[in-house]
Amino acid sequence: MSLINQLKPSSQLVKTSLSSHSWLGIVIGALMYVICLSGTLVVFFEEFERWEQPLVEEYLDYEIENIQSSILQVQSKVDVVPKTIYAVLPTVAVPRIHVATDEEEWFVNKDGSLAESPHVPWTEMLKELHIYLHLPSTLGIIIVACFGAFLVGLIITGLLAHPKIFKDAFKLRIGGSAHLEQADIHNRLGVWGTPFYFIIGLTGAYIGLVGIMGYSISASDVDKSLDDVIAAVYGADPVVLTKNDNTIELEPAFEYLAAQHPAATPIYIAYQNPGKDNQYFEVAATLPERLIYSEIYRFNIDGSFINHQQLSDGAAGRQLAYSVYRLHFGHFGGFGVKVLYGLLGLALSVISVTGINIWLTKRKRTTPINHIWTGIVWGMPTALMVALFCSFIIKDGLPIIFWASLIICIVFCLIIKKHTLSRLILMTTSAFLAISVIVVYYLIHQGGEVTAVAHGINLMILLVGLITLYRQRIQFNRL
């Protein structure tokens, strides 16, 4: 008997796994789709931020003294001395410098002067949708993390429920039975993408559930607080004894890094406890060939080296924990990896949709659930486009506009009660909104030097809009 035959699950296991897979999928399908589709777009959040504010000065080369000056300007500008002042340095993905406290933020001009504050309402709305589902942050991140764990569960049951995994490896039947078509799309996209979905589910769950584990461990050990657990995992703050003046000296620190760690590329500076006895600063830097978000080098206020946080060479667990962010968001290896993540994320969204579609075709009766599902699937792009259009007009409240639009789309589908017609109207609306967004965008920014990235995104939006219109025209002719 071949190994494959030996590994084949029993028919009873297949049946129960399929039942478990369907049950879990149906319960979480709608929100999973919202999280996956928003996550697919969030991969490109840096590009969207540049698109929303296209006139901010962009540059990759900078003078250390200008960064230092911008940090001091922030210190003098704020009423209450913040716990930390950040200076985020330019990268190829975002060639802009911005300085920030926990509450306020400004871009920095090339000469070191402070420019306008970031204003990216749609991208913020999108990020908050993916990370928190627009719920209060602690609750939201835990709920979204739970979906990461469910995804892991769905992968396990999905694989067990698929006895012909090798036999059907490249099989795709289109146009015949709706159930077979949906099942083939679901299985082919699902099986081949399993490693990616597992990475995304596991890292997403980790990001949200690490807090719960921290609380649980600190609650079980009377000698440990939550801060102790976090310090043990990510490294404790250094003990510093420095003279108490406000002059931060970045130059010696950057010289030290260039000499001792020439491969390290600084990405941000965090000035901790400014003006206090225990003030110091950290320089976070990416390292080549490493998935960790960064190594953090700590310096006294005069620029003398204290230590590094051992994120790159400490315990394997710490390195692993600090690698999940790049792995989850696809922020490594340049724009090509983002595109790859975008495609795989889109596939996961399609899997969420086809999973529910399989169940709906199996039910063999039409109830309001069918129309609600049509409203969610095709209403989501429409609601995102409505929110994007409104971001030109209003400053706050985009999450409300997004959810209100989605609810309106669902109600609309419930009234129309025809799947094909509802989809056609919703997608045509999305396409027209996409084209309108570009027109309004250029009207607003006429006269300014819009960046190439912004033009690129506009071109993508235009293409998506036109292709959608063309596809809907075909659907219309079939009606």
Add this chain to the structure above:
Amino acid sequence: MAIKEILLWLAALMTSGLGVACLYLSWKGLSAVSKRITRIVALVFLYLSFYIFKELVGWEFALVFVAIIPVLFAWVLTFANRQIKNNKKITNKVPAIDNKTGWLTRVKDIWRFIVAIPLALIISVLLCTVLAFYLPMGEINRVILATFLLPILWGGLCSWVLADGQFKRSGLTLLILGMASFTTLYLM
């Protein structure tokens, strides 16, 4: 980017594509040699792809690339292999076979939900907290491994509860596991 680097990228992508293509040929039965040999050749190509990626970007990125890049080639081949059945005119008609659920099924579904989702989560957190103290390794590694195990354990327990027809048995097993974990933590 140096020419050598560009060539290496192309070689990595090509070997990755060839690996998937060999799998496809074996699956289709189009290979000139036996299926087993074709599959071995496929694995060799995929390993070569990993090796070239490792030379280019280090083993951490290489592992990720080799896990996700072949997916695109596989999808392209799947799409190329699609069978198009007669394209029927789209209708809104759905065969009307009744499949209604009674109140007893709904109660069972609610019980299923409670056991599979919140209860399994609580038990998983307790179990992983025990692991965070007792796994045979350093403190940081223990905590991180236990945290990574949490979603896997929860996903696994959740799936098992849903797959097991006897909800009393699965519920009871979870409760016993939870009690044992809680007692271990209490006595610690």
